[in-house]
Amino acid sequence: MRSDKTLLAAGIAAVLIGLIGMSASIGADGDRWESRGGWPSLSHGRMMGWWNDSDHDEPAPALFDDAEEYQIVAGDLFFEPSRLTVRAATPVNITIVNEGRVFHDLTISELDFHLNADPGQSASGGLEGLAPGEYRFECTVPGHAQAGMVGSVIVEA
Numbered sequence: 001m002r003s004d005k006t007l008l009a010a011g012i013a014a015v016l017i018g019l020i021g022m023s024a025s026i027g028a029d030g031d032r033w034e035s036r037g038g039w040p041s042l043s044h045g046r047m048m049g050w051w052n053d054s055d056h057d058e059p060a061p062a063l064f065d066d067a068e069e070y071q072i073v074a075g076d077l078f079f080e081p082s083r084l085t086v087r088a089a090t091p092v093n094i095t096i097v098n099e100g101r102v103f104h105d106l107t108i109s110e111l112d113f114h115l116n117a118d119p120g121q122s123a124s125g126g127l128e129g130l131a132p133g134e135y136r137f138e139c140t141v142p143g144h145a146q147a148g149m150v151g152s153v154i155v156e157a
């Protein structure tokens with residue numbers, strides 16, 4: 001006799017198998033797009049550099065005490081919120097929570113700021129002394145920024 005637990009386990013296994021299949025197809029699509037030369041050359045070169053340098057292994061920027069805390073959810077393929085407004089010259093800690101099924105990062109190239117998070121994981125890093133302005137962030141996994149994983153940190157005076 002099958003118990004509810006058995007059915008639940010079978011259901012979870014089916015979902016996991018489905019997710020693995022989806023991840024594999026995302027990777028295959030990325031390779032296919034790349035071989036067509038569909039990426040803008042500048043971001044393609046930068047992204048390839050990012051992957052080759054394995055910056056995704058580097059530690060997150062140090063957190064600050066008494067900082068204002070902000071959280072950004074990374075999904076497949078979006079950031080929520082995609083706009084963050086912070087005050088200039090105020091320490092800020094940013095946390096990325098990856099609720100997606102694939103690896104994502106949050107990179108502010110202009111500030112050399114990188115947060116990397118595997119599915120179900122989060123990562124936090126600090127920023128301080130920001131001058132007023134708008135700083136673009138994006139996910140640097142090939143194809144993700146083009147698919148919508150971009151946003152801005154607005155620093156108000």
Ligand SMILES: [Cu+2]
Binds near residue numbers: 104139140141144149
């Ligand atoms: Cu991503």
